[in-house]
Amino acid sequence: MNELAEKLAVRYGARDWHDQRKDLASVMVDILKIRDTLAWLRDEGGYVHLSFATAIDNIERGVFTLTYALRNHERGHSLMVHAEVSRDNPSVDSIHLLWGQGWTYQREMKEWYGIDFPGSPRVDEEFVLEGWDQMPMMRRDFDSLAYSDATYTERPGRVTHDPAAHMKEKLYPEAAK
Amino acid sequence: MSDNKLKPAPLPNEGLPPEERGLFCDVAPREYEPAKGIVEDFYNWARSESLWILGFGTGCGAIELRPLMTSRFDMYRFGIQPRPTPRQSSVFVIGGYASVKTLKRIVRSYEQMMGPKFVIALGSCTINGGMYWDSYNTIKRIDQYIPVDTYITGCMPRPEALLAGFQELKKIIKAGKGEGQNEYARNFDWYKANQKKVIKNWNMPDYNW
Numbered sequence: 001m002n003e004l005a006e007k008l009a010v011r012y013g014a015r016d017w018h019d020q021r022k023d024l025a026s027v028m029v030d031i032l033k034i035r036d037t038l039a040w041l042r043d044e045g046g047y048v049h050l051s052f053a054t055a056i057d058n059i060e061r062g063v064f065t066l067t068y069a070l071r072n073h074e075r076g077h078s079l080m081v082h083a084e085v086s087r088d089n090p091s092v093d094s095i096h097l098l099w100g101q102g103w104t105y106q107r108e109m110k111e112w113y114g115i116d117f118p119g120s121p122r123v124d125e126e127f128v129l130e131g132w133d134q135m136p137m138m139r140r141d142f143d144s145l146a147y148s149d150a151t152y153t154e155r156p157g158r159v160t161h162d163p164a165a166h167m168k169e170k171l172y173p174e175a176a177k
Numbered sequence: 178m179s180d181n182k183l184k185p186a187p188l189p190n191e192g193l194p195p196e197e198r199g200l201f202c203d204v205a206p207r208e209y210e211p212a213k214g215i216v217e218d219f220y221n222w223a224r225s226e227s228l229w230i231l232g233f234g235t236g237c238g239a240i241e242l243r244p245l246m247t248s249r250f251d252m253y254r255f256g257i258q259p260r261p262t263p264r265q266s267s268v269f270v271i272g273g274y275a276s277v278k279t280l281k282r283i284v285r286s287y288e289q290m291m292g293p294k295f296v297i298a299l300g301s302c303t304i305n306g307g308m309y310w311d312s313y314n315t316i317k318r319i320d321q322y323i324p325v326d327t328y329i330t331g332c333m334p335r336p337e338a339l340l341a342g343f344q345e346l347k348k349i350i351k352a353g354k355g356e357g358q359n360e361y362a363r364n365f366d367w368y369k370a371n372q373k374k375v376i377k378n379w380n381m382p383d384y385n386w
Binding site: 144 | 277278281304305306310311312313314315316317318321371374375376377378
């Protein structure tokens with residue numbers, strides 16, 4: 001696999017190759033080269049199958065990390081291709097022409113994270129939410145609890161116990177005192 | 178219902194495009210007036226012994242309805258059987274958590290059911306939100322949006338618990354206390370306001386009859 005790592009590094013400046021398992025590796029590329037990298041991996045590298053594409057909100061670094069999971073069935077090897085895009089106005093090249101199902105993942109990322117994929121079919125349509133008028137809810141600065149408290153009526157009488165303290169009191173009543 | 182009562186104003190149906198408004202019902206639901214004495218008792222006995230549930234699994238808890246249909250638990254011996262459409266059903270089983278998207282379908286199905294109709298809410302999610310207490314998209318109390326006759330606790334409740342819940346519902350109906358439909362008609366404005374507060378894209382009639 002190191003041969004592939006070198007090729008990706010030379011062609012697309014890929015870095016941080018990491019072998020997670022014998023059949024799973026990850027690599028980081030620049031966001032501007034993500035589409036070319038994926039196209040080369042599909043056509044030349046044998047990674048013909050897009051398992052999924054998703055995003056991770058790394059708010060500490062101010063970026064979304066996009067992850068494309070590819071599979072090479074001949075070698076029985078999976079490759080996670082990561083790329084980072086800024087959280088402000090994120091816009092990424094669409095891959096729906098490489099893999100037909102790509103637009104579904106992109107529509108999901110548009111709704112959940114607000115990452116735009118210009119040219120991707122139906123990318124602005126609602127995906128799982130209906131009538132959502134807040135910020136994209138999978139962004140980590142969206143406060144789910146505050147929104148839930150403000151929107152949905154609570155039934156009084158619900159209590160929460162700290163699991164550790166509760167079990168200590170239940171199993172070892174003497175020690176808890 | 179006597180006709181000499183004052184006719185209420187028609188529902189605005191503002192969620193629909195103007196050209197479609199005439200196609201849908203614009204009358205709010207009305208209360209059911211029970212028959213007198215022993216006749217209503219007989220009706221209630223008949224209703225309680227043929228509970229037809231709407232075969233619409235609204236959440237993960239609906240998985241517990243499947244074992245009821247098979248020979249081990251066999252709900253048919255209690256006169257309970259699933260029906261494919263709201264029009265043919267008298268019991269709506271809310272199967273656990275209800276997301277806002279599902280709630281819209283729940284409201285629509287509930288309103289389409291013929292009266293008298295009853296609701297069983299199963300699982301802790303329908304009672305106080307359960308494990309989805311902090312979710313942005315899951316309601317915490319189903320009784321804010323449609324009337325509930327009885328709850329079945331658990332996450333999830335076992336099929337035995339469901340059967341016990343159905344027996345409880347039978348007692349409620351036989352006692353003439355299955356008043357969910359009337360409650361909905363009486364507090365229609367309150368229910369509708371609650372529903373519209375969470376269902377932001379209201380693109381259906383105000384009363385889906």
